[in-house]
Amino acid sequence: MTELAQNLIDGLGRGSIYALLALGVAVVFGVMHLLNFAHGELITVGGYVALWTLGAGWSWYIVTPLIVLSAVLTSLAIERVAFSRVRGSSDFTLLLTSFGVHFVISAIFLLYVSASVKPFDRPSWVTNTYSIGPLNIEVYDTVVIAVTVLTLIGTTLLLQRTMFGLSLRAAAADFDTARLMGVRSDTVIRGAFALSGLLAGIAGVFWLMRAGSISPGAGITPMLKGVLAALIGGLGSLRGAVIGGLVLGLAEVLLRSRLPDSIASLTEGVVFLLIALLFIFRPQGLVTVKHAVRV
């Protein structure tokens, strides 16, 4: 029982980061029908910002907002430079464009920075733990879960209480009709990319704190986790993305602790197998979303 509780806490910590990544993927998918495989590059850029600023002796307290800011600005730049030019194109074109952006950003760091993995200092508290009864809880997981909860509350308030949020939700449901109501497509799409960048930036801070290193290909894993979690939850559903992230995090931790040591390294493979099974029985993911019109 103690082990299960321990796994649940660990899984929620991991799943919280996935939830933020998936939410960013879902926000953009909602308004553009773009499954953004370049989402992980926001973390790559943030990683190099961390590398350079920490290397210059700056503290994590200053670096943290810089990582988030770099993710937001990168997200907006990617929209402006690449995705705004293929708006309204087929899903396949959008997908290829996102792959293109992913490879271009990776190549830039590969060519002009370094191909090797570059380490940087992690905050000292990341590995600290505290105990509640028999449970041994990481400070890191506690902070991740708390920040994720606060971020989700903030995102919910933004989506529910502001005209921008309402416009975003309307555009995600039916973009053409939202435009008929006067919702500006530029504003809502750029806003979606900014929000997506913000969420990726927050997730990225925790991802990088844990990793303690960066390389040109570092964005692939968080991108895959975000996309997978969004798919599990039901692509385009914001609520589903959060659920999908938490489910993926919990599944990974529970499987890793339950599988025999000899096949523990196959955890990710087993997770993929379970996801494949989910899609056989629920191809739409955990939450069903209706999309009227694609942009």
Next chain:
Amino acid sequence: MLEVEGLTARYGAIAALRGAALSVGSGEVVGLIGPNGAGKTTLLSSIAGLLTPAEGRITFEGQDITGRSPEQLLRSGVALVPEHRRIFADLTVEENLRIGGVTVPAAKRAELLDEMAERFVVLKEKWDVPAGYLSGGEAQQLAIGRALMSAPRLLMMDEPSLGLAPVLVDLVFELIGTLRDQGRTLLVVEQNASRMLEVSDRAYVLRSGEVVASGTGAELSQRDDLFDTFVGSVVAPGEDLPSAGAPAPDGTGGGAA
């Protein structure tokens, strides 16, 4: 107020509109009638900015609005109630109305919300209910209310009675009549020609992408050639227009042809 001249629109190689022309004066209710595939929705979509016409010119209050985006047009004072209502099912009734007022200042939006709550009592009762749970008639009222939230000077409606039960069709035409009595300017695409002619000041008849006739309901009702071809299913040639609420020839109470 609205002038459409020589409008041509194509879907690939197929011309859906061929030099269509119409005008709508301030305070007028103008119907656009015709059979399926006549180009009615294409014409309305072109005016609303959802389609870019290949040729022709659209002016609104003296300004050329040809090719403007829907959001620009709405800000110019032209709103559209789209075909099949297209309400946002996951948004509440109140949110649907609020998004309709996205272009107006917050204080004005609040005023308009109160006005809609007063006008559409049935919607007020379901203010916080997701719009996907509304009946067809309620959803149509919501779609019209949502468009009115932008305080448009020209309100266009695309097939507002489509798919509604006869009693709800009556409700929709009553609403159009009320809007007419309030001096609103309306351009309404409708297949239910007889009912549309009852509530409109003038109407245009569209066939194969061309305007083939125009005039008042009384004038058009005398055009046996038109009714023989496509309006005859609702009103027989030479027959007087039915009075409001009278059953249609198919016994549906005047439902959509």
